[in-house]
Amino acid sequence: MAVDLLNELISLCKCSVTVTVNDHRDNHQTVQQYIDNYKGWSGLFDNVTHELQAEMVKRDTIVNVQCYPRTPIGFNSVYHWDLEQALAEAIKQVKEQPT
Numbered sequence: 001m002a003v004d005l006l007n008e009l010i011s012l013c014k015c016s017v018t019v020t021v022n023d024h025r026d027n028h029q030t031v032q033q034y035i036d037n038y039k040g041w042s043g044l045f046d047n048v049t050h051e052l053q054a055e056m057v058k059r060d061t062i063v064n065v066q067c068y069p070r071t072p073i074g075f076n077s078v079y080h081w082d083l084e085q086a087l088a089e090a091i092k093q094v095k096e097q098p099t
Helices: 002-012 031-038 050-059 083-096
Strands: 017-021 063-067 076-080
Touching (some): 002 017, 002 083, 031 050, 076 083
Antiparallel strands (some): 017 063
């Protein structure tokens, strides 16, 4: 369940965890417009595959999980169209990072 994954991620992080869903809609943008606006900015969307991007566009859904596992400076940012998959990927990334 998403709540269990979220609680696990929170327990792994020393600083904040933020989940944002469909931020593009607040700006009256399509998923593609939102990605195009932010791609390359601080590395956002750099790890989003073409297939994942196409699925986000198809579903008109962007889920972003941003977390600060060690310090309030360095963060991980995961994009997906599925909340549980985004949380699971964020957990995986945090666990793989050296302490």
